[in-house]
Amino acid sequence: xxxxxxxxGVIGPGIVVMLxxxxxxxxxxxxxxxxxxxxxxVLPEILLIPVLYVVQEMAARLGIYTQQGHGLxxxxxxxxxxxxxxxxxxxxxxxxxxxxxxxxxxxxxxxFGVSRWLVVPVVTLFxxxxxxxxSYRSLERIGILVGLAELVFIPxxxxxxxxxxxxxxxxxNIPLSNxxxxxxxxxxxxxxxxxxxxxxxxGAVIDKGIKEVSIRHMRIDTAIGAVVTxxxxxxxxxxxxxxxxxxxxxxxxxxxxxxxxxxEPFLGRMWARVLLGCGVLGASLVAAIVASVxxxxxxxxxxxxxxxxxxxPKEAKKFYLSYSLIHVLGxxxxxxxxxxxxxxxxxxxxxxxxxPIVLGFLxxxxxxxxxxxxxxxxxxxxxxxxxxxxxxxFALYLVPSMIGH
Numbered sequence: 001x002x003x004x005x006x007x008x009g010v011i012g013p014g015i016v017v018m019l020x021x022x023x024x025x026x027x028x029x030x031x032x033x034x035x036x037x038x039x040x041x042v043l044p045e046i047l048l049i050p051v052l053y054v055v056q057e058m059a060a061r062l063g064i065y066t067q068q069g070h071g072l073x074x075x076x077x078x079x080x081x082x083x084x085x086x087x088x089x090x091x092x093x094x095x096x097x098x099x100x101x102x103x104x105x106x107x108x109x110x111x112f113g114v115s116r117w118l119v120v121p122v123v124t125l126f127x128x129x130x131x132x133x134x135s136y137r138s139l140e141r142i143g144i145l146v147g148l149a150e151l152v153f154i155p156x157x158x159x160x161x162x163x164x165x166x167x168x169x170x171x172x173n174i175p176l177s178n179x180x181x182x183x184x185x186x187x188x189x190x191x192x193x194x195x196x197x198x199x200x201x202x203g204a205v206i207d208k209g210i211k212e213v214s215i216r217h218m219r220i221d222t223a224i225g226a227v228v229t230x231x232x233x234x235x236x237x238x239x240x241x242x243x244x245x246x247x248x249x250x251x252x253x254x255x256x257x258x259x260x261x262x263x264e265p266f267l268g269r270m271w272a273r274v275l276l277g278c279g280v281l282g283a284s285l286v287a288a289i290v291a292s293v294x295x296x297x298x299x300x301x302x303x304x305x306x307x308x309x310x311x312x313p314k315e316a317k318k319f320y321l322s323y324s325l326i327h328v329l330g331x332x333x334x335x336x337x338x339x340x341x342x343x344x345x346x347x348x349x350x351x352x353x354x355x356p357i358v359l360g361f362l363x364x365x366x367x368x369x370x371x372x373x374x375x376x377x378x379x380x381x382x383x384x385x386x387x388x389x390x391x392x393x394f395a396l397y398l399v400p401s402m403i404g405h
Contacts, residue, residue: 009214009217010208010210010214010217010218010221011217011220011221011224012140012144012204012208012221013060013140013200013201013204013205013208013210013218013221014056014060014201014218014221014222014223014224014225014226015144015147015221015224015225015228016140016143016144016147016204016225016286016290017056017197017200017201017204017225017290018052018056018222018224018225018226018228018229019143019144019147019148019150019225019228019229019282019283019286019287020143020147020197020200020283020286020287020289020290020291021052021191021192021194021197021225021229021287022150022229022232022233022283022287023097023100023101023104023191023283023284023286023287023288023291024100024101024103024104024105024107024280024283024284024287025096025097025099025100025101025103025104025191026100026191026192026233026283027104027150027153027232027233027236027279027280027283028100028103028104028256028259029184029187029188029191030045030188030191030233030236030237030240031236031237031240031259032184032187033184033187033188033237033240034236034237034238034239034240034241034242034244034245035240035241035244035245035262036180036184036245037170037175037181037184037241037245038166038170038241038245038246039162039166039167039169039170039171039237039238039241039245040170040171040173040174040175040181041181041184041185041188041237042167042170042171042234042237042238042241043171043172043174044174044185044188044189045188045192045230045233045234045237046230046234048188048189048192048193048230049226049227049230050226050383050387051192051193051387051388051390051391052192052193052226052229052230053222053223053226054383054384054387054388055193055197055198055359055362055387055388056197056198056201056222056225056226057218057219057222057384058362058363058366058376058384059197059198059199059201059202059362060201060202060205060210060218060222061215061218061366061370061374061376062202062362062365062366062369062370063201063202063203063204063205063206063210064205064210064211064212064214064215064218065212065370065371065374066369066370067206068206068301069199069202069203069206069297069298069300069301069307070086070198070199070202070203070298070301070361070362070365071083071086071087071090071199071297071298071299071300071301071302072301072302073365073369074086074302074361074365075301075302077364077365077368077369078361078364082361083301083302084302085357086298086302086357086358086361087298087299087302087303089195089354089357089358090195090196090199090294090295090298090299091295091298091299091326092350092354093194093195093196093291093350093351093354094195094196094291094292094294094295094326095295095326095329095330095333096350096351097194097196097287097288097291097330098288098291098292098326098327098329098330098331099330099333099334100284100287101283101284101285101287101288101291101330102120102123102284102288102330102331102333102334103256103334104256104280104281104283104284105119105120105123105280105281105284105285106119106120106256106334107256107257107259107280108256108276108277108280108281108284110256110257111256111257111260111273111276111277112273112277116334116335117335120331120334120335121331123285123288124327124328124331127285127288127289127292127327128323128324128327130142130289131289131292131293131296131309131320131323131324132313132320133309134309134310134311134312134313135309135310136204136207136208136308136309136310137208139289139293139309140204140208142289143286143289143290144286146281146282146285146286147282147283147285147286148282149278149279149281149282149283150232150279150282150283150286151228151232151279152275152278152279153232153235153236153239153275153279154231154232154235156235156236156239156263156267156275156279157234157235157236157238157239159239159266159267160238160239160242160243160263160266160267161242161266162238162241162242163242163246166241166242166246167238167241170241186352186353186394186395187352188233189352189355189391189394189395190350190351190352190353190355191233191351192229192230192233193351193355193359193391194291194351195351195354195355195357195358196290196291196294196295196298197290197294198358198362199294199295199297199298200290200291200293200294200297201222203293203294203297203298203301203307205218207308207309207310212374239263240259240262240263242266243262243263243265243266244262256276256280259276260272260273260276260277263275263276288327288330291326292323292326292327293309293323295322295323295326296319296320296322296323296326297319299319299322300316300318300319300322303318305318305319306318306319307319352395353395355391355392355395356392356395356396359388359391359392360392362388363385363388363389
């Protein structure tokens, strides 16, 4: 089975980045969505699957065919100013992601009575140590291993026994006139397509050594990841909609512990804590790894530093220093914050508001950098561009109202 062997050799970047996509902030956002609006945000989650796929496929395509990272392509084709702007966007998004991950990790610690002042420093050191291994493949394996814990939310969806009639009614009733619904919808879009994901997957296919001959396998890797990550999000939305969304719809979940308590009457106290703890911890760790690596890659590309996970720390000091400092900054912000769940949702909204810059560059690079024979072909090209433009337009439309929310 040479084809299967080749697929196994390529699979990884798409799976890891998608597991990271369903990070702690995303899971908290999905939980809030289910608690406040029942099943009404399930349909948007389904519709975001093709959007997520085409965005990440374009990023991976650029990496494979150019063997250059996203930041470097922007610098070489649009100049230093735009490269710095893109790196600033990436930095804000990555630090925001780290904040979300630490929010999730703190929440898991609190479930089992462990103080954030112990959890955050220990996890920060652990994450920094993982990045200093000097091997992309080692980091990818660790990312997949911890990220697979998120799959617990799929069986949790069925264990919550959702009502079929309520589900059918909810997915067809979209209250777009409700400002709170629009806020959570924006957060869910920001939770699905994040700037650091584009930088990561484009850099990952390069560090892993994926070549043109494996483009089809890359697409399968990316498609599997897109479907799995959205199934996880739907699992969380449905689980909370069928529990607290049914008995106390509109409830504000103030902590990861509150999410666990909402599931306890249906899953039992132990299973609610174990399932939520495993899922959120796995999501937080893989996303923390991916977001920080993406930021370090992007900064290295823009400022022309040596930047590869296959280099030892002494061979790429600025790259590894930026990777470490991003973790430290995220940890400091979380330790200084109080309303962690609201902070996590706000981070996803910020991601959505940054999308016009990120997706705009992605579309321009695909059209400008790739040789004609490697570009997207019609009608897929118009579909991909259309999906990106719809998301950009939606984000721009909501900027004024979301800033003041």
